[in-house]
Amino acid sequence: MHTEHLKGLISAPFTPMHKDGSLNTPLISPYYEMLKANGVTGAFICGSTGEGVSLTLQEKKETVKAWADCTKNDKEFKVMVLVGGTCLTDCIELAKYAQQAGIYAVSFTSPFYFKPSNVEVLGECCKEIADAVPEMPFYYYHIPVLNGVDFPMINLLKYVAGKIPNFAGIKYTHEDFMDFLSCLHFQNGKFDMLWGRDENMLSALVLGAKGAVGSTFNYAAPLYYDLIDAFNNNDLKKAQMLQQQSIEMISLLGKYGGIATGKAYMKLIQLDCGEFRLPVKNMNDEQFQLFKKDTEQINFSSFCSRQSSVVKADI
Numbered sequence: 001m002h003t004e005h006l007k008g009l010i011s012a013p014f015t016p017m018h019k020d021g022s023l024n025t026p027l028i029s030p031y032y033e034m035l036k037a038n039g040v041t042g043a044f045i046c047g048s049t050g051e052g053v054s055l056t057l058q059e060k061k062e063t064v065k066a067w068a069d070c071t072k073n074d075k076e077f078k079v080m081v082l083v084g085g086t087c088l089t090d091c092i093e094l095a096k097y098a099q100q101a102g103i104y105a106v107s108f109t110s111p112f113y114f115k116p117s118n119v120e121v122l123g124e125c126c127k128e129i130a131d132a133v134p135e136m137p138f139y140y141y142h143i144p145v146l147n148g149v150d151f152p153m154i155n156l157l158k159y160v161a162g163k164i165p166n167f168a169g170i171k172y173t174h175e176d177f178m179d180f181l182s183c184l185h186f187q188n189g190k191f192d193m194l195w196g197r198d199e200n201m202l203s204a205l206v207l208g209a210k211g212a213v214g215s216t217f218n219y220a221a222p223l224y225y226d227l228i229d230a231f232n233n234n235d236l237k238k239a240q241m242l243q244q245q246s247i248e249m250i251s252l253l254g255k256y257g258g259i260a261t262g263k264a265y266m267k268l269i270q271l272d273c274g275e276f277r278l279p280v281k282n283m284n285d286e287q288f289q290l291f292k293k294d295t296e297q298i299n300f301s302s303f304c305s306r307q308s309s310v311v312k313a314d315i
Contacts, residue, residue, distance in 0.1 A: 003137045003168035005192045006078055006211040009225065010042035011035055011218045012049040014263055015063055017274030023059055024274060025066040032070045032077070034271060038221040038305040041211075042078035043067060044107065044171065048146060049215040049262060052082050054277045057090050061097050068101035080105035082141055086113055088125060092132045105137035106130075107171060112147035119151040123159040130164045137168035143196070144174055154182040157191055168192050171213050175200065181207045198224070199250045202243040205231045219265040220249060223303040248298045256291050257281050264291055269304050 013035075016027035035043065045067055046052035046060050055063065060081070067079050081098045083091040083106050095106045108129050116122040130138035144150035153170055160167045169192030172180055184193050184207060195204040198214040201224065217224060223245060230239035253261040260276040264283060267273075275282040283291060295301075 008041035014273040028066040029070040047082040085109040107139040109141040110149035
């Protein structure tokens with residue numbers, strides 16, 4: 001199966017919630033329009049940022065349907081869904097549902113309670129799901145900081161090559177640049193390697209990354225396209241400065257409690273996605289006001305995503 005290598009910025013969207021914690025799927029259509037207006041080329045839904053592990057199987061299906069409905073006439077915008085990582089039966093069911101709905105690709109992360117004992121077992125888990133939807137591109141989601149599974153991905157590629165025809169590539173959310181480069185070069189660059197660490201994108205560009213998946217692309221896509229343009233134009237000083245802006249923005253995530261701070265950034269660009277579900281902690285009103293002041297200090301409004309601007313570049 002020949003798989004397209006994706007380029008540009010692919011967002012990892014937040015799953016919109018009402019105040020009572022229920023899904024707010026009507027917000028997904030304007031969310032998609034905002035991403036398109038800022039040059040984002042796709043969406044990786046129900047992942048870490050999308051609280052996939054906190055959604056029921058039915059809620060994931062509702063989220064898939066909402067994204068499929070609003071993007072069905074846009075073949076250039078690639079939507080992929082993280083189907084899960086613990087119950088393979090549920091993963092297969094969601095993958096088949098995504099295929100029927102018209103989603104572009106599926107992704108899977110390692111089981112993280114009963115963990116695979118070696119890369120071969122992980123490869124067999126991938127095969128179980130990929131074989132259920134043989135016409136869809138399948139991506140493995142490598143995020144050892146959250147699932148605790150840290151096999152070298154070059155070993156996974158070596159194992160699945162020839163065994164899983166629709167294995168398209170890896171969403172690589174880790175800092176092992178040696179392993180990432182080896183994956184990029186494996187079998188003459190056959191597999192699509194999507195970078196997943198926004199705060200060190202510049203380093204990945206140097207190695208040859210062409211596509212990236214990230215949460216901060218939701219609310220700061222112009223910043224990263226400016227960074228990409230500077231790199232492509234050999235203006236490394238400017239690219240470094242823009243990466244530093246990204247780091248300062250991302251540092252506020254940690255200062256105000258972690259991943260939930262991303263939804264606070266979304267409020268600042270006038271797309272209120274609600275709050276994260278437990279066990280993730282959300283900031284209170286007082287903290288939000290302090291957060292807003294900090295975003296003014298880093299001039300967030302000068303590089304944030306906007307509802308109507310159009311910016312686009314290829315990595």
